Amino acid sequence: MSNGIISIGEAASCSGVPPKTIRYYEEIGLIAPAARLENRYRAYDETDVQTLRFIQRARSLGFSLKEVGELLALYRDRRRHARDVKRLALAHVTELDGKIAELTAIRNTIADLAQRCRGDRRPECPILDELETRATDGGA
Amino acid sequence: MSNGIISIGEAASCSGVPPKTIRYYEEIGLIAPAARLENRYRAYDETDVQTLRFIQRARSLGFSLKEVGELLALYRDRRRHARDVKRLALAHVTELDGKIAELTAIRNTIADLAQRCRGDRRPECPILDELETRATDGGA
DNA sequence: TCTTGACCTTCCAGCGACTGGAAGCCCTAT
């Protein structure tokens, strides 16, 4: 088509969001139901693609779909307060810090155990010993 | 009961694995079907509880159920090679390192963006600007 | 004795965020 109207496949390659995922986002109400051509195919314009790209970027920064929905609402609200966006972002940073700390603690526990394991053909292994007897304190 | 046979609820509180989860582990074949009392209640002994505790600890170290199954097989195999356990553990460490690096990159991107956001009542916000226009390069 | 309440049993559904596949329609090119 020579006008700005494109199919779901084209919208997918323009935005980086796969067709299945676009339909899924529509189904759960993250994006509005797409306009349809006469043959019932979904039709997208440049604005739709921009929204999809916005979503794709927010997702790749680890925001949940719920958070993406909030960001999208803020994005579209000309009267928004930057404060609200910042609050969301900082909450996400806090959450990430927690996850990183948790994973790091686990990582170090296992790396330490593995380092103490001789890793030869004999059955003795401090990793299995730890799993057998020790209380786990590596939790968040 | 005065002998060593306990119910699923007791096995749960001894091992830290909830009853529902124990049944689930049985269902997917991670643990063998439990013995039953005459009233069809599941019955556990000290060995079962030890297995459950082993699983609980491995899970809390972030191993997947598939990996836990492998660790359990190794644990029960007296002819195991420590090498195999170590290989599993090191693969897990590598995986964790990847995840930590990914989350850290994302965290820093967002923290940086948030720091540049004034966070007042005005609508201008570099976070939304970034989501609108920039390519995301924070991926793994 | 009856009833309450805490257990236990099974089965089914849902979470998040997709992803795969089946069955079938639409359109273009050969």
Next chain:
DNA sequence: ATAGGGCTTCCAGTCGCTGGAAGGTCAAGA
């Protein structure tokens, strides 16, 4: 005419549980 590619819908599966419904079992209390 047919082959292919892309589109449509709907259902199922992923992972690791978790919640709830409907019902069986048991010990203690009124």
